[in-house]
Amino acid sequence: MKDRSLYGSAQAPVAPVSVSPPPPAGPPLVLPSLRPSPLLSGPYTFSHISAVWQLCPVARHITPSTALAWRYPPPHPPFYLGLTVHVAMNLRTALVLLVISIITIFALVCVLLTGRGGGRPSSPPQCPTLTTQKNLFRPHPDPSRLFSDLSREELASVMGFLTQRLGSGLVDASLAKPSDNSVYSVQLQLPPKAAALAHLDRGAPPPPREALAIVFFGQQAQPNVSELVVGPLPNPAYLRDVTVERHGGPLPYYKRPLSSKEFEEVSRMISEHALPRVSGLLHRCCYYKENLVSMTTAPRGLRSGDRATWFGIYYNVSGAGFYLHPVGLELLVDHGALDPAQWRVQRAFYNGRYYESLEVLERAFEGGRVEVVEIAPPSSKAPSSLRPRVSPGALPPLQFSPQGPRYHVQGSQVASPLWTFTFSLELFSGLRIFDIRFQGERVAYEVSLQEALTIYGGNSPAAMMTRYLDGNFGMGLFSTPLTRGVDCPYLATYVDWDFLADSGAPRTVRDALCIFEQNQGIPLRRHYSDIFSYYYGGLPGTVLVVRSVSTLLNYDYVWDMAFHPNGAIEVKFHATGYISSAFLFGAGRRYGNRVGEHTLGTIHTHAANFKVDLDVAGQENWLVAEDMAFEPRPVPWSPEHEMQLMQLTQKTLEREDQAAFPFGSTTPRYLYLASNQTNAWGHRRGYRIQPINFAGQPLPQESDIERACSWGRYQLAVTQRKDEEPSSTSLYNQNDPWTPTLNFTDFINNETIAGKDLVAWVTVGFLHIPHAEDIPNTLTVGNGVGFFLRPYNFFNEDPSVQSPDAVYFQSDQDARLCEVNPVSCLPEMAACAPDLPDFTHGGFRREP
Numbered sequence: 001m002k003d004r005s006l007y008g009s010a011q012a013p014v015a016p017v018s019v020s021p022p023p024p025a026g027p028p029l030v031l032p033s034l035r036p037s038p039l040l041s042g043p044y045t046f047s048h049i050s051a052v053w054q055l056c057p058v059a060r061h062i063t064p065s066t067a068l069a070w071r072y073p074p075p076h077p078p079f080y081l082g083l084t085v086h087v088a089m090n091l092r093t094a095l096v097l098l099v100i101s102i103i104t105i106f107a108l109v110c111v112l113l114t115g116r117g118g119g120r121p122s123s124p125p126q127c128p129t130l131t132t133q134k135n136l137f138r139p140h141p142d143p144s145r146l147f148s149d150l151s152r153e154e155l156a157s158v159m160g161f162l163t164q165r166l167g168s169g170l171v172d173a174s175l176a177k178p179s180d181n182s183v184y185s186v187q188l189q190l191p192p193k194a195a196a197l198a199h200l201d202r203g204a205p206p207p208p209r210e211a212l213a214i215v216f217f218g219q220q221a222q223p224n225v226s227e228l229v230v231g232p233l234p235n236p237a238y239l240r241d242v243t244v245e246r247h248g249g250p251l252p253y254y255k256r257p258l259s260s261k262e263f264e265e266v267s268r269m270i271s272e273h274a275l276p277r278v279s280g281l282l283h284r285c286c287y288y289k290e291n292l293v294s295m296t297t298a299p300r301g302l303r304s305g306d307r308a309t310w311f312g313i314y315y316n317v318s319g320a321g322f323y324l325h326p327v328g329l330e331l332l333v334d335h336g337a338l339d340p341a342q343w344r345v346q347r348a349f350y351n352g353r354y355y356e357s358l359e360v361l362e363r364a365f366e367g368g369r370v371e372v373v374e375i376a377p378p379s380s381k382a383p384s385s386l387r388p389r390v391s392p393g394a395l396p397p398l399q400f401s402p403q404g405p406r407y408h409v410q411g412s413q414v415a416s417p418l419w420t421f422t423f424s425l426e427l428f429s430g431l432r433i434f435d436i437r438f439q440g441e442r443v444a445y446e447v448s449l450q451e452a453l454t455i456y457g458g459n460s461p462a463a464m465m466t467r468y469l470d471g472n473f474g475m476g477l478f479s480t481p482l483t484r485g486v487d488c489p490y491l492a493t494y495v496d497w498d499f500l501a502d503s504g505a506p507r508t509v510r511d512a513l514c515i516f517e518q519n520q521g522i523p524l525r526r527h528y529s530d531i532f533s534y535y536y537g538g539l540p541g542t543v544l545v546v547r548s549v550s551t552l553l554n555y556d557y558v559w560d561m562a563f564h565p566n567g568a569i570e571v572k573f574h575a576t577g578y579i580s581s582a583f584l585f586g587a588g589r590r591y592g593n594r595v596g597e598h599t600l601g602t603i604h605t606h607a608a609n610f611k612v613d614l615d616v617a618g619q620e621n622w623l624v625a626e627d628m629a630f631e632p633r634p635v636p637w638s639p640e641h642e643m644q645l646m647q648l649t650q651k652t653l654e655r656e657d658q659a660a661f662p663f664g665s666t667t668p669r670y671l672y673l674a675s676n677q678t679n680a681w682g683h684r685r686g687y688r689i690q691p692i693n694f695a696g697q698p699l700p701q702e703s704d705i706e707r708a709c710s711w712g713r714y715q716l717a718v719t720q721r722k723d724e725e726p727s728s729t730s731l732y733n734q735n736d737p738w739t740p741t742l743n744f745t746d747f748i749n750n751e752t753i754a755g756k757d758l759v760a761w762v763t764v765g766f767l768h769i770p771h772a773e774d775i776p777n778t779l780t781v782g783n784g785v786g787f788f789l790r791p792y793n794f795f796n797e798d799p800s801v802q803s804p805d806a807v808y809f810q811s812d813q814d815a816r817l818c819e820v821n822p823v824s825c826l827p828e829m830a831a832c833a834p835d836l837p838d839f840t841h842g843g844f845r846r847e848p
């Protein structure tokens, strides 16, 4: 049922509007507070004039050049007036009079232009705040915080419990050597769905809040990774090892992700021990000093058990991306031993040739047998720099909601008049949303990112080897602070994220998530009629968005979940940041475009997989495919002619094998989950999954690592939902893709999907052939893909007809009247200044 009471009439808030702020008026507008009667105390400075200037509302809308022209009308007063007063007065008196005259004239002009004559305040009032709008929001449906990430207190409490239970040998993960025992991560353990729904829908007590800890046991006789469930929170009393239950056996130690300590150790080994062994070469090619850095690739070897990684060597550039400055040297480092002292460079590669060891390379160089490419170190003004090339101009448009935000964020729960949901950042898989309800009715239990994959090509070992499964690094763990006004709208709600990984204590990413409502600048719908009847009807397109950004080495992925007023959910990601490049040599251009003097932008694909646990009018759902087909028919009124008649085709897909659509196959254009309820027109209430996608299959199935990302075979696969199949991937797949811990295709085993709780696994992505315009950064424009979840006969009509933002007027109405058209209320209702908080940034270090 729609709750109309949530929509006020006259008091309905106005959709966010976009305003172009007046151009910056320069430093004089940023003022110290006014002293009383500054005119009496002299000397008179720019700031005194500016103070009066700032009091005048009109002045705020005058450009700096206009303002300057007013202050100093040509010819410049100091010269012009100075000549006049020179005879009678001394200079100081002349200046005093000049300033008084200017201020008087200015004040008069100001009064004339504003026409306010003291009747109204001289500065616009502040826009209403959230508190006055509270009654507009739906209540948050989950006070028990079933899906909310663990708080710092909870994380600390789990860590304390584990320390107590696992004994004194536990070493802080930030310090732990591979041969130590350490807690790698702690995060929320999701409750079973049945228990969660029993609580949310039927008032059963909430399931216990639990944590999942990943522990590296490097000190045990059989080093291994263990997964432990700890509960109940906030005061843990039990610990359960779930490793075997989840993975069918113990997790070999070599599958573990690299801790930052391991990265640090490898990096130190390269810079302190490896590079000095080719110092002759490096002095010749690369102005060798402490100016070279290494960058990882993955996977790390060629068979299960390997932990040997190709590292590319790059020039470090202060304040700019080193990723664009390869020097031609790449090293294969075996870091599998538990004792870092035993780590070795197994192979070296320089400018197209492989060498058995660094010594062999250096001897070849000394013998004149190495073709050295001398590369000047890039300056901080290199093309890779993101520093502005020009001074700031007029500010870009700013959006604000004239009557305050139309959504409410409480912890990780978001409520708007239409939507409620809970957001979370899973350490490894990243952004996810739970218990998504539209107009109070749940449409999805979970929509979550699962994995991000990039597969590269190239003619150097690091490039040709690179197949990143970013969940192993952690899309949540590597989420980064969102910069106000750039990464999200200035007035978005910014939310910190507490986490525990790679360190023994909780840390915080400031502003890790943002929530905002945006006016899309395009009507959600509109129609103009001047045939038979004269009217206009329209609705501004608004959308409520939750965003996080993961910076995974060079790349930045922008993850969005967007909620539209018609019940549609839009899931998308954009890629930006630096490309991963390779040293250009030989036939490099078969693998990409040259993007710098010695830089090849290597060809690659981006793909991401999402879990979509829709509950369409309940948990029992069916997958229905619809498309169209032409059928030859005699023309009914002229049977000697034949026509091609378009008709609808419809098929209910009964089994998982029918519901898996590989890339390259023909996929029905309408695929939706249907319920056993019908709408007023007798159609089954459904939600359609509509990808916007340019992906292909990421790897041929002949590849010995393809099974580690076999979700990538399918544009869409629908399976029975099971608590035991929570994810399409495993964080352990990256470091052992040859024997993947989780092979997604195992989910597709021809079970029935008719009338079951279903999950759709959706893959979207695109091919990226980096080009000149990827320098310095890949742009979000054109590099975004995703999918829509859209109501399909779910309602009896478009639910956005209930929106208080709707505009409708007829020819006999005066559309300028606020009673007729809410948009015309805007000049009055929006005559307030948005409460712009000071600019903030979350900094460059995770806060302890």
Ligand SMILES: [Cu+2]
Binding pocket: 575, 579, 604, 606, 768, 778
């Ligand atoms: Cu790319």
